[in-house]
Amino acid sequence: MCGITGYKNFSNRDDLAQSLKNATKSLVKRGPDNNATFSQKSVGLGHTRLSILDTSSKANQPMTDKSGRYTLVFNGEIYNYRELAETLAVELVTTSDTEVLLYLLIQDGEACLKNLNGFFAFAFYDSEEETILIARDRMGIKPLNYYHHDDFFVFGSEMKALFNYPISKEIDPHALYWYLRLTYLPDDLSMISGVKKLLPGHFMRVSNTGVDVQHYWHIEDPILFNGNYDDAKSQTVKLLEQSVERRMISDVPLGSFLSGGTDSSAVVSMASKFDSNLHTFSIGYKDHSFFDETNYAELVAKTFNTNHTTFSLTNDDLLNCLESVLAYIDEPFADSSAIPTYILSSHVSKHIKVALSGDGADELFGGYYKHLAFQRSSEKTIANHLIRLSAPMLKHLPTSRSSKAGNLIRRLAKFADIMEMKPFEKYWHLASFNLKADHYLLNPPEKNTIESFKLKFESPDEKFELNDFLDIDLQMVLPGDMLTKVDLMSMANSLEVRVPFLDKEMVNFARSLPPHYKIDKNKRKTVLQDAFEHILPKELHHRSKKGFEVPMLSWMRNELNASLNEVLFDEEYLEEQQIFNTSQVMKLKKKLFSQNPEDVHTTIWSLYVFQKWYKNHLE
Known part of the structure; x- marks a missing residue:
C-alpha cells in the first residue's frame, strides 16, 4: 500500500520537477517507510512506500528494470503474484509483487491486467516510447486522480498530490450537485473542474500525442449460476475462504477488523483457519449503547480463538478526531461514518500494518435497507397497500435518523414515495440523501445534464431488477463512498486494508446469483447469512443490522x-x-x-x- 504521483510534460515547463517532489511529500502518510522520485526526459514519477511484501530496500520504488528502459510506481497488492512470476523468463532479485508486475508489463503490456488478482493503481513508464501506462483495479479499491492540460498531464493517489502541480482550481458545479445529493462524488467526477478519476477496470496510455482511456473490464451481463441454493451457499463459503487465504500474504503483522456483523465475522472465521493467533479489533461506544455491537464481536473472537482488542470510545473521542479527519480529506466527502473508521484505523495501526475488512458484501449480496425496499416495493401485498394509503399522513409526521421511531417513519415515507415510480427512478430516490440539492446552489446544473448523468447507469434491458440495482452500487456507491472512506481513513493512519469480498472470483459469482438468493421476504444478504449460519455463533444469525450513526x-x-x-x-x-x-x-x-x-x-x-x-x- 503506497502513494503514487507523476507527470508527463508536453511542453518545456520547468516547474514540474519541483512540483513532483512536493506532491510526493504530500502522500507520505500513505507510505511513511520510504519516498523517492524519478525523472527522465518528459516524465517524472513519485512514490511513498508502506512496506508490506519484501520490506528490504531492494523493493523500493520507483522500480526500474535491469535494462533501464522501464520504470514502475505501484500502489496496492497483487495476490497471485507468485503464480504469475512463474510465467516470466527473468531472474527476479526481490520477493515483491512490484517486481513481478514490472516484468509482466514489460512482457505482456496491458494484456496482463485481466490476469491480476488484487487491488492496484500504477503507472508504468517506457522511456524509449516516452509513454506512461496507468491502470486501476476492477472494483476501484485503490484511487487514481488525473488532470490533463495542453502543457502537461499529472496524476496522483489523492487530490492533495495534484494540488502541488500548476492546476486550475475551479469548482465543478455538476460535481457539487451530486456531492450534495449523495454525500460523495460518484463516477469519474471531481470537485475541481478538469480533474477526473480513472474509472475502475480502466487503463490509460499517456504519450506525446495525447491521452487515450480504455477499459479492460466493465460491468456486463454475468453467466448465470446453474446450481441450486445449497450449491450457492457452499460456493459462497468456498470462494470467501480462497479469497481470504490469498489476502493473508504479508511480511508484516496482519489482523482483521471485527464489527460483530455477518460480513466481518465471516472474514474472521476464514482467516482464523490460516492464522492460529489472528489479531482482531473492534470499537465500542460508551455513550451510544444502541450502536455498540462489541458483545457480538467478542463472541465471534471467542468462537474462533482470536487475539481480540476492543477500543471503547466516548462522544468526546469522536469529536476530538473531527479536525484530523477533515484536515486529511482533500476532496469533499460527507459520509460521517468516516469518523469512526478513522479512529479504528488509528488504534489498529499501532498494532498491525495490514487489516482485513468485510466491505463490499452489502453491495454484492443486497445488505442495505434500500435493497430490501426496492425488492418489496413492487409486491402486491396488504402491507404495501396500507403504506400507500397512509402516505399523505406519513409526510406530516416527524422523521429523523437520530431516533428509532423517527427513523422508522422516515423509511416508511421513503418507501411510500417509490411505490409509484419506475424501477430505474427508484434507484436514484433510494440512493439520494438530498433530493433537493439544487435548491442550495446559486447556479445549479441544467436538468438535462443531471438526467444525462443518470442515464450512464441505465440497464439496456427494459426490465430493471435487483441485480441491476446492485450493479449501479458496484459502479457508484462502492468506489465513490465505501472504498473511498476506507482508503482515506486507513491511509491517513498508514494502514493497509484488504477486502476479501471484492476478490474478482467472488464478484463474478455474486453477480451470477438470482435476486431471490440475495433478498427473501424481510431477509437481506440471504445466501451469505445462510451460508455461514452453522459457522458463526447462532446469536449473529438474523439479527438486525445496526451500523453506526454519528450523533x-x-x-x-x-x-x-x-x-x-x-x-x-x-x-x-x-x-x-x-x-x-x-x-x-x-x-x-x-x-x-x-x-x-x-x-x-x-x-x-x-x-x-x-x-x-x-x-x-x-x-
Whole structure:
C-alpha cells in the first residue's frame, strides 16, 4: 500500500520537477517507510512506500528494470503474484509483487491486467516510447486522480498530490450537485473542474500525442449460476475462504477488523483457519449503547480463538478526531461514518500494518435497507397497500435518523414515495440523501445534464431488477463512498486494508446469483447469512443490522454549533463566495432547531464539510 504521483510534460515547463517532489511529500502518510522520485526526459514519477511484501530496500520504488528502459510506481497488492512470476523468463532479485508486475508489463503490456488478482493503481513508464501506462483495479479499491492540460498531464493517489502541480482550481458545479445529493462524488467526477478519476477496470496510455482511456473490464451481463441454493451457499463459503487465504500474504503483522456483523465475522472465521493467533479489533461506544455491537464481536473472537482488542470510545473521542479527519480529506466527502473508521484505523495501526475488512458484501449480496425496499416495493401485498394509503399522513409526521421511531417513519415515507415510480427512478430516490440539492446552489446544473448523468447507469434491458440495482452500487456507491472512506481513513493512519469480498472470483459469482438468493421476504444478504449460519455463533444469525450513526444532530445543536456559525452560517461570507443560495442555506439553521428537523443534519454536514475543504484548499 503506497502513494503514487507523476507527470508527463508536453511542453518545456520547468516547474514540474519541483512540483513532483512536493506532491510526493504530500502522500507520505500513505507510505511513511520510504519516498523517492524519478525523472527522465518528459516524465517524472513519485512514490511513498508502506512496506508490506519484501520490506528490504531492494523493493523500493520507483522500480526500474535491469535494462533501464522501464520504470514502475505501484500502489496496492497483487495476490497471485507468485503464480504469475512463474510465467516470466527473468531472474527476479526481490520477493515483491512490484517486481513481478514490472516484468509482466514489460512482457505482456496491458494484456496482463485481466490476469491480476488484487487491488492496484500504477503507472508504468517506457522511456524509449516516452509513454506512461496507468491502470486501476476492477472494483476501484485503490484511487487514481488525473488532470490533463495542453502543457502537461499529472496524476496522483489523492487530490492533495495534484494540488502541488500548476492546476486550475475551479469548482465543478455538476460535481457539487451530486456531492450534495449523495454525500460523495460518484463516477469519474471531481470537485475541481478538469480533474477526473480513472474509472475502475480502466487503463490509460499517456504519450506525446495525447491521452487515450480504455477499459479492460466493465460491468456486463454475468453467466448465470446453474446450481441450486445449497450449491450457492457452499460456493459462497468456498470462494470467501480462497479469497481470504490469498489476502493473508504479508511480511508484516496482519489482523482483521471485527464489527460483530455477518460480513466481518465471516472474514474472521476464514482467516482464523490460516492464522492460529489472528489479531482482531473492534470499537465500542460508551455513550451510544444502541450502536455498540462489541458483545457480538467478542463472541465471534471467542468462537474462533482470536487475539481480540476492543477500543471503547466516548462522544468526546469522536469529536476530538473531527479536525484530523477533515484536515486529511482533500476532496469533499460527507459520509460521517468516516469518523469512526478513522479512529479504528488509528488504534489498529499501532498494532498491525495490514487489516482485513468485510466491505463490499452489502453491495454484492443486497445488505442495505434500500435493497430490501426496492425488492418489496413492487409486491402486491396488504402491507404495501396500507403504506400507500397512509402516505399523505406519513409526510406530516416527524422523521429523523437520530431516533428509532423517527427513523422508522422516515423509511416508511421513503418507501411510500417509490411505490409509484419506475424501477430505474427508484434507484436514484433510494440512493439520494438530498433530493433537493439544487435548491442550495446559486447556479445549479441544467436538468438535462443531471438526467444525462443518470442515464450512464441505465440497464439496456427494459426490465430493471435487483441485480441491476446492485450493479449501479458496484459502479457508484462502492468506489465513490465505501472504498473511498476506507482508503482515506486507513491511509491517513498508514494502514493497509484488504477486502476479501471484492476478490474478482467472488464478484463474478455474486453477480451470477438470482435476486431471490440475495433478498427473501424481510431477509437481506440471504445466501451469505445462510451460508455461514452453522459457522458463526447462532446469536449473529438474523439479527438486525445496526451500523453506526454519528450523533450529528446533537453535535450541531451543541458542540459544533459555534463552528457551524463561523464556517457555514455566515451570510456575508456566503454572499462573497457566490456558490450557494444564501437564503436556502440559512433556512437550514432554523430547521436544525425546529421540532421536526427531519434529515437536515445530513445536508448541513455536507455543506459544512465542503466549506471546511474550501477554506483549507482553495482559499
